[in-house]
Amino acid sequence: MSYQVLARKWRPRLFREMVGQEHVLQALINALDNSRLHHAYLFAGTRGVGKTTIARILAKCLNCESGVSSEPCGQCAACTEIAEGRFVDLIEVDAASRTKVEDTRELLENVQYAPTRGRYKVYLIDEVHMLSNSSFNALLKTLEEPPPHVKFLLATTDPQKLPVTVLSRCLQFNLKNMSPERVVEHLRFVLEQEMVPFEEGALWHLGRAADGSMRDAMSLTDQAIAFGGGKISEAEVRAMLGSIDSGLVWKLLQALADESAPALFAAVEELAQQAPDYSAALAELANNLHRIAVAQVLPQSVDNALGDGERLRDHAARLAPENVQLYYQMALLARRDLPLVPDPRSGFEMALLRMLAFRPQGVADIPRASLPDSAAVEPAPPPGRGVGPGQAAGGPVTSG
Template structure:
């Protein structure tokens, strides 16, 4: 007999063999024992998580000669016939190639006929989201009220594409991605039957590469066995998957941290020579930095790590790297990964990113001096306080230290509000101009996200247009640091914003940034200046006729006038 792939040979034949879906298996088994199973089911979830397998096991269980039971016996003629496909009453349909109205009408015409060999006729429709709208409509009535001898099981990887009228007629079960531990456990069972030897590290690397799919894991295991000569090692699996070892990633991370550009570029050269994919390597690197960040937050997060193994080398790196530096690295690598999708030279982009990160490394080297200064200041204050308590006279050194400390903190985050520009906008601001900006603001943020400028959209998410003239508009920021970043045009935030606005409203307007803490104060001073200017002209201001009429109707005490 011809060789069969492992995932076909070891496809589960009972519910107990299905791994990682206990919440579904338990529900189905209870329904089978109590004979309270539904006429229609919808199995949704990622690929290779057991949807079609569970559907076939359910078809055997409801028709087993020993029913009602929680597990098919796999011994009776019915179970064996459904397993080998010789019983025609269990029909498996691929909706990807049978997605027309005519195919569904054929099902609708045949469901009324009783099954020929078993108790229930079971229709398993795989990738059901591929059906056309006309086919879904043709299925509606039959799915809602099928004959008593018919069960429908729909399977899909994209449930959002299925009409709600179909979903509401089914019992829905969401299959989740299988954890690496469950995948490794199942692979060990398979290897025990095959009498093959695979290292523990290799199994976990296969489990991570499969992204929660049991079928993918067994396919990779099959491929690794064919690739290796004796025992399947971690290096064999890395060669198959295109991934790199943790030691290689650590080497790159240390090179970036130590600003060793030569070593970083040598590592890229080695990566390319070994036939690795630069885009895949960038993804592995992002996950490694993510693991460092999670471990820094709490050592209890060790079970969440994707790429890193918690050893002494990893702990040392975690203690050295500053979280702000990690945020910057992840953002830069993510941007590089996006650009690689549209480039014919991903290697160049990778090299540029690593050089840029190594040169602009803002790790503890920039943070330590400031922290040391604060620590020494605190120590001096404590010593001075002790001298005071002992009755020893001291000068104003402590006060000077405190003032210097305060000034040092303020100098790091202080933003100088452009009051002159703000007043100029307010002089010429109109309600119509402001409404024009506000109506387009949500679309501005959406456009930034579509242009892969999610960081820009995040920076502007806590901002709000508060005034606008024909040439400029005032943007109020909730946080001063965001205001400073936008006004200094970091990463071209202001240029992108002004260009998108120009496209949407048809006129060029300059952004003037102001923190929320300063806006009320500057606006109030402007209004007071305007009132004094109007009073000095010697002409009384004419009251708005709408305000005057409101005062007549409701009285001045009940009226609150807002500009």
């Protein structure tokens, strides 16, 4: 039997198997269970967040032989055929390849006819924003008042390109990007089920590289399994993605905390041997500075998900909060200006030298910040109750 990629093998078949998008699922589940169904739904969001998947599950809910509900049986002929992509009353159309008005008219010619096997005839139009203006005009009247046996499910990655006349005829749901935490949690579950050995740090690299798309995360995981020969290790994933070694970024921060130029340039030299993307290195540096700043304010937020919790606590205690803010701003500006520098490495080094050279204005002696403990800080005395000039502690003000 041929190998099936993870993104297809683990595609959800029921609403409760979906990862994220609770705000969309709640509305659809309530509508199905209470028989308050609209005739047209529009799902908008970036690639790989579940638009087509939700539409297919909705089609299954509408045509399940056990009745319309948010929990299709998954066993009947309709559920099985929809899952296998061969249900005659689920018409899937790729609008990117059928943009002409003739294609839309041909599609709508059969709208008036009753479903062949199912309860509803479902039109799933993917990338609907690619239709031409003439195609949208041909679709408008049918989209507003379709026959009772027809449902339209539209999916798009760019809803702003849709005419407002189409938007006003649909219930619109905006799907959110997946957070790295949610992606890592799902990848951990999938790899455990697939019995693939993995390192936790590698999953975080994959989660961040997916950039909000669960499908991209699954595809990268497939690539990582092939790259690692059946296992996923952090070093191999970092090499596959071209990611920066996080240990070297912590060495840079250590040198900045020690105010040691030799150690700083030694870390840069070690980083340069990996032929890095210096813009990505500055982004990783800024990300760690952000985590340090948060840890200084909220010590309880420190976690060891990336395996660097101890380093994070140490740097949060050693770096002054005002320095962390200044370094972060310098890293952002250096990343913005990197395309203008004669050489990327020299621009990276100049950014680090600025971090060594400058200190917040007006601070003569930079304090060493320590992590605040959980004990409550004693509040300052209210105005008018303190000791004023000419008044002894605990005594009244005497007149001269």
